[in-house]
Amino acid sequence: MTELFGIPIQAFLSQILLGLVNGSFYAMLSLGLAVIFGLLNIVNFAHGTFYMLGAFGAWMLLAYAGLNYWFALVLAPLLVGAFGVLIEKTMLRWLYKLDHLYGLLLTFGLALILEGLFRQQFGVSGQPYQVPEALKGATNLGFMFLPNYRAWVVIASLVVCLLTWYVIEKTKLGAYLRAGTENPQLTQAFGVNVPRMVTLTYAFGVALAGFAGGLAAPIIQINPLMGSNIIIIVFAVVVIGGMGSILGSILTGLSLGVIEGLTKVLYPEASSTVVFLIMALVLLVRPAGLFGKEK
Amino acid sequence: MPRSHRILYAALLILGLLAPLVAYPIFLMKALCFALFASAFNLLIGFTGLLSFGHAMFLGSAGYICGHAIKVLGWPTEFAILAGVAASALIGYVVGTLAIRRQGIYFAMITLAFSQMLYFIFLQMPFTGGEDGLQGIPRRHLFGFIDLDDDLTMYYVVFAITLAGFWMIYRTIHSPFGQVLKAIRENEARALSLGYDVDRYKLLAFVLSAALSGLAGATKALVFKFETLTDVHWHMSGEVVLMTLLGGMGTILGPTVGALIVVTLQNYLASLEGWVTVITGAIFVLCVLAFRRGVVGEIAARIKG
Numbered sequence: 116m117t118e119l120f121g122i123p124i125q126a127f128l129s130q131i132l133l134g135l136v137n138g139s140f141y142a143m144l145s146l147g148l149a150v151i152f153g154l155l156n157i158v159n160f161a162h163g164t165f166y167m168l169g170a171f172g173a174w175m176l177l178a179y180a181g182l183n184y185w186f187a188l189v190l191a192p193l194l195v196g197a198f199g200v201l202i203e204k205t206m207l208r209w210l211y212k213l214d215h216l217y218g219l220l221l222t223f224g225l226a227l228i229l230e231g232l233f234r235q236q237f238g239v240s241g242q243p244y245q246v247p248e249a250l251k252g253a254t255n256l257g258f259m260f261l262p263n264y265r266a267w268v269v270i271a272s273l274v275v276c277l278l279t280w281y282v283i284e285k286t287k288l289g290a291y292l293r294a295g296t297e298n299p300q301l302t303q304a305f306g307v308n309v310p311r312m313v314t315l316t317y318a319f320g321v322a323l324a325g326f327a328g329g330l331a332a333p334i335i336q337i338n339p340l341m342g343s344n345i346i347i348i349v350f351a352v353v354v355i356g357g358m359g360s361i362l363g364s365i366l367t368g369l370s371l372g373v374i375e376g377l378t379k380v381l382y383p384e385a386s387s388t389v390v391f392l393i394m395a396l397v398l399l400v401r402p403a404g405l406f407g408k409e410k
Numbered sequence: 411m412p413r414s415h416r417i418l419y420a421a422l423l424i425l426g427l428l429a430p431l432v433a434y435p436i437f438l439m440k441a442l443c444f445a446l447f448a449s450a451f452n453l454l455i456g457f458t459g460l461l462s463f464g465h466a467m468f469l470g471s472a473g474y475i476c477g478h479a480i481k482v483l484g485w486p487t488e489f490a491i492l493a494g495v496a497a498s499a500l501i502g503y504v505v506g507t508l509a510i511r512r513q514g515i516y517f518a519m520i521t522l523a524f525s526q527m528l529y530f531i532f533l534q535m536p537f538t539g540g541e542d543g544l545q546g547i548p549r550r551h552l553f554g555f556i557d558l559d560d561d562l563t564m565y566y567v568v569f570a571i572t573l574a575g576f577w578m579i580y581r582t583i584h585s586p587f588g589q590v591l592k593a594i595r596e597n598e599a600r601a602l603s604l605g606y607d608v609d610r611y612k613l614l615a616f617v618l619s620a621a622l623s624g625l626a627g628a629t630k631a632l633v634f635k636f637e638t639l640t641d642v643h644w645h646m647s648g649e650v651v652l653m654t655l656l657g658g659m660g661t662i663l664g665p666t667v668g669a670l671i672v673v674t675l676q677n678y679l680a681s682l683e684g685w686v687t688v689i690t691g692a693i694f695v696l697c698v699l700a701f702r703r704g705v706v707g708e709i710a711a712r713i714k715g
Contacts, residue, residue, distance in 0.1 A: 152515075158515050158518070158519065206695065206699060209699060210698070213702075215514055215515040216455075216461045216515070216518065217698050217702070219461070219463075219515060219518055220651065220655065220694060220697075220698050221694065221695055221698040221699070223648060223651075223691075223694060224690075224691040224692070224693070224694025224695040224697075224698065225691065225695060226691070227648070227687050227688070227690055227691030227694065228687075228688050228691035228692055228695070229691075230687060230691075231684055231685065231686075231687030231688035231690075231691060232688055234684050234687070235684045235685065235688070343644070347522055347523060347526045347644065348523075348526075350519040350522060350523055351519070351523040353519065354512065354516060354519055354520055354523065384534060387530040388527045388530050388531065391523050391524060391526065391527035392527070394520070394523055394524075395508055395524075398508045398509075398511050398512065398520070399508065399511075402511035402512055403512075404512075
């Protein structure tokens with residue numbers, strides 16, 4: 116068997132794949148955060164909570180309504196998005212003229228409420244969710260066994276991320292969005308319904324988190340704390356990448372996932388801190404972030 | 411200091427001296443530690459305009475270092491507390507240097523991320539006892555002759571420490587240095603264009619706030635005789651934000667009032683366990699939507715208006 120640093124190549128490959136899976140979640144979440152921050156000027160602390168809601172949504176749709184994975188993967192993000200509309204219309208709306216920090220504090224409060232409610236209802240032990248029949252098993256690539264579901268997660272997330280990039284950068288709708296981010300008053304003066312766009316943007320951002328949660332459901336323990344655990348790492352990812360570029364967010368998310376995975380093989384003790392260490396390094400070398408433009 | 415303020419502070423001082431007659435010393439000491447912690451935090455958010463979302467790292471680090479110094483290394487109480495404060499100041503210097511390289515809301519995210527990193531480090535380091543925490547921290551004697559094992563004596567020592575912390579914060583805010591901090595809060599670009607080295611001022615305020623939070627943390631570890639991961643968890647960072655927000659950001663007494671309310675609330679709601687998180691979250695949402703000035707800010711506005 117071939118080895119690298121005394122560790123079998125197999126272990127490396129499987130950790131890289133695991134890292135890519137985690138990186139896909141980082142990418143989707145940081146993408147949503149960036150889009151929301153761009154237009155709403157709000158750092159959505161509840162973003163991890165919406166990810167958790169997506170996973171629980173998928174689980175509940177199966178447990179209570181008997182709807183299978185594929186329905187859940189479409190419905191859960193829609194439900195999460197609808198919930199986002201409600202939050203934006205009733206609460207966030209009042210904060211746009213205030214300092215950034217209030218948006219962060221409000222969404223932090225929301226995250227605590229939802230996390231607390233789910234903890235009361237479901238405990239912290241975690242709910243299991245089956246991998247759908249069509250994606251069970253693994254494919255033999257000759258040099259490694261590729262679990263089908265994990266491959267599907269990476270591909271599906273990449274497609275969704277690239278689609279988002281395409282819509283924002285290359286379509287008319289995206290042009291409105293970019294104009295609104297640049298100068299909301301002027302965009303409104305040109306006849307674009309900016310408040311509605313703001314609502315839909317928030318809904319889309321959190322739906323993206325909900326989709327990530329649905330994708331994650333079969334490979335993680337679905338528990339109420341999963342949201343806050345991931346959001347802090349995603350914040351670090353956002354600091355590293357900068358919120359200026361969509362492709363930058365995707366790339367940063369994926370590569371940090373892989374680096375984290377590799378650290379798990381090479382030096383497991385540091386696997387939980389490596390992302391933060393990289394953040395410190397980036398702050399030293401490129402304070403604006405790898406793809407950021409300092410305002 | 412205007413006369414009305416002097417009377418108010420004198421009344422509070424007497425209240426603090428008499429408080430053990432009506433309430434449990436442990437509860438009061440907890441409230442005092444959090445009052446100092448929140449006031450130190452307020453020095454940043456209220457008077458410099460920096461939102462740190464990772465202040466738990468200073469509370470907890472000082473608690474661990476102080477506890478380790480006194481329990482394992484056998485240091486005298488006063489040196490153990492100083493060691494805790496020094497550790498927090500040092501962490502504050504390192505984290506502050508990195509965090510002020512980014513502006514605005516990124517600052518909150520960076521401090522949160524670093525505090526999470528410290529959480530993982532403390533979880534893995536052998537001296538902290540991991541999930542079990544550092545248990546059985548002795549209080550020993552202050553300066554070699556004041557026996558701290560008596561809760562009432564301990565209360566007055568904690569009261570004195572808190573007062574010293576408050577005095578430092580008060581002096582900082584009312585010094586020329588404090589005026590520059592306020593200028594940075596109001597308009598950073600302008601302060602910069604007036605020739606102030608904004609980054610240095612921010613860093614100094616950050617280190618000061620970290621050290622004072624460390625003082626609160628080290629004292630708290632001695633009060634409870636244990637130190638656990640709860641103090642470095644991001645929930646704790648959120649709690650201190652809540653205390654300050656609820657009491658009134660940028661007011662001198664606000665954080666103390668907020669700390670008292672939150673600690674009392676936690677005492678009464680302890681039996682509700684999981685619901686405490688929900689209620690905490692709800693208070694956050696309410697404060698942000700309808701009560702941004704906080705209790706003290708609201709009262710001050712009424713008196714003026």
